[in-house]
Amino acid sequence: SQTIHQWPATLVQPVGSPLSLECTVEGTSNPNLYWYRQAAGRGLQLLFYSVGIGQISSEVPQNLSASRPQDRQFILSSKKLLLSDSGFYLCAWSDRGSNNQPQHFGDGTRLSIL
Amino acid sequence: RKEVEQDPGPFNVPEGATVAFNCTYSNSASQSFFWYRQDCRKEPKLLMSVYSSGNEDGRFTAQLNRASQYISLLIRDSKLSDSATYLCVVNVGVRFGAGTRLTVKP
Numbered sequence: 001s002q003t004i005h006q007w008p009a010t011l012v013q014p015v016g017s018p019l020s021l022e023c024t025v026e027g028t029s030n031p032n033l034y035w036y037r038q039a040a041g042r043g044l045q046l047l048f049y050s051v052g053i054g055q056i057s058s059e060v061p062q063n064l065s066a067s068r069p070q071d072r073q074f075i076l077s078s079k080k081l082l083l084s085d086s087g088f089y090l091c092a093w094s095d096r097g098s099n100n101q102p103q104h105f106g107d108g109t110r111l112s113i114l
Numbered sequence: 115r116k117e118v119e120q121d122p123g124p125f126n127v128p129e130g131a132t133v134a135f136n137c138t139y140s141n142s143a144s145q146s147f148f149w150y151r152q153d154c155r156k157e158p159k160l161l162m163s164v165y166s167s168g169n170e171d172g173r174f175t176a177q178l179n180r181a182s183q184y185i186s187l188l189i190r191d192s193k194l195s196d197s198a199t200y201l202c203v204v205n206v207g208v209r210f211g212a213g214t215r216l217t218v219k220p
Binding site (some may be wrong): 090 | 145159163211213
């Protein structure tokens with residue numbers, strides 16, 4: 001069966017520090033991969049999605065970036081975090097090929113910026 | 115108009131009640147629809163897909179109305195464990211609603 005791993009579960013970082021969140025998927029090949037952010041009490045905001053290695057689409061311009069160095073690995077990064085980057089970050093995968101497949105989420109990373 | 119809209123609630127209902135949520139979408143080209151459940155401080159989990167003809171899974175029934183561009187979720191015989199936020203998803207562009215919060219009380 002497919003599983004998705006996301007770490008760390010919680011992270012506290014100072015303003016201006018770098019960020020690297022990692023997500024890996026097992027049990028499937030060529031998945032679509034997604035990064036979302038959820039602010040407290042708000043809905044999910046799609047940040048990035050990827051349909052293949054090295055292929056990243058950005059939904060919202062910001063100081064975050066994403067990379068997909070391997071088929072089942074998706075990394076969210078920032079060079080300098082802002083206070084507004086606080087939130088709940090979720091990685092998700094879906095079967096490749098169309099938008100008609102549901103996403104399945106990792107456990108999320110709760111990021112607090114001080 | 116937002117791409118996907120939900121009544122944020124909260125819906126407070128007694129155990130055993132029937133409750134329904136709607137979710138409207140703006141893109142008429144949308145082709146796939148889902149309901150997710152999200153518990154407090156947890157990740158969303160897929161509850162059910164929404165098929166054109168409507169579908170049922172136990173106490174949960176999902177319906178799609180393409181003419182009026184909304185999907186619905188009906189929960190019968192509410193349980194305390196149904197308390198959560200329910201998110202609708204419209205997959206063209208992968209859009210999530212902000213969620214409807216449900217609290218089932220004894």
